[in-house]
Amino acid sequence: GQQVMQIPQYQHVQEGEDFTTYCNSSTTLSNIQWYKQRPGGHPVFLIQLVKSGEVKKQKRLTFQFGEAKKNSSLHITATQTTDVGTYFCAGCPPPSNSGAGSYQLTFGKGTKLSVIP
Amino acid sequence: DVKVTQSSRYLVKRTGEKVFLECVQDMDHENMFWYRQDPGLGLRLIYFSYDVKMKEKGDIPEGYSVSREKKERFSLILESASTNQTSMYLCASRGRRITDTQYFGPGTRLTVL
Numbered sequence: 638g639q640q641v642m643q644i645p646q647y648q649h650v651q652e653g654e655d656f657t658t659y660c661n662s663s664t665t666l667s668n669i670q671w672y673k674q675r676p677g678g679h680p681v682f683l684i685q686l687v688k689s690g691e692v693k694k695q696k697r698l699t700f701q702f703g704e705a706k707k708n709s710s711l712h713i714t715a716t717q718t719t720d721v722g723t724y725f726c727a728g729c730p731p732p733s734n735s736g737a738g739s740y741q742l743t744f745g746k747g748t749k750l751s752v753i754p
Numbered sequence: 755d756v757k758v759t760q761s762s763r764y765l766v767k768r769t770g771e772k773v774f775l776e777c778v779q780d781m782d783h784e785n786m787f788w789y790r791q792d793p794g795l796g797l798r799l800i801y802f803s804y805d806v807k808m809k810e811k812g813d814i815p816e817g818y819s820v821s822r823e824k825k826e827r828f829s830l831i832l833e834s835a836s837t838n839q840t841s842m843y844l845c846a847s848r849g850r851r852i853t854d855t856q857y858f859g860p861g862t863r864l865t866v867l
Binding site: 646667668670672678679680681682685687725727729732740741742744745746747 | 795844852861
């Protein structure tokens with residue numbers, strides 16, 4: 638089945654440093670979604686990428702979807718303490734004829750970001 | 755505002771007890787999911803349901819069962835709780851389109867003594 642690998646598992650950065658997490662799928666994806674889970678909270682949707690080579694920005698966050706639609710990255714410029722949390726990528730397979738139960742998201746294990754003030 | 759609610763934030767049970775975790779969503783979503791989350795292991799899918807009365811095993815279904823009698827409600831059942839089922843349990847729901855996003859509940863922290 639589809640597997641989504643995410644690295645690194647943990648990242649500690651000094652406030653103001655940049656941060657990047659990478660997501661790689663064993664198969665081509667239809668789209669990729671990114672979620673953020675704050676400490677003590679639950680994952681919350683951040684953004685979705687659909688097109689090959691797509692780049693989207695949300696303030697200091699930059700999201701990329703690879704040309705082959707098998708990998709993605711999230712880059713945070715000049716981290717702040719509010720960026721602390723775990724970032725998950727989640728990929729969806731392309732449409733198939735398998736009927737009901739299709740199009741389920743497969744989540745990576747997440748990257749836990751700590752920011753040292 | 756969309757909502758996924760879970761019956762308890764914290765639960766303490768004893769080994770061997772039957773445990774019910776309830777999840778309700780108000781978005782008319784076809785798909786509902788149960789995950790458990792443990793440090794370093796990410797979100798592990800236990801079961802999911804893509805329609806009323808339909809269920810499919812996820813990656814770690816052993817020791818769990820589920821019930822979906824109504825579209826908005828998805829229950830996770832631990833028939834005989836064990837200490838290794840101490841974990842954070844997250845429910846989620848999602849529509850049926852490829853581009854639909856997934857909404858998570860606040861989670862239930864279950865401790866089995």
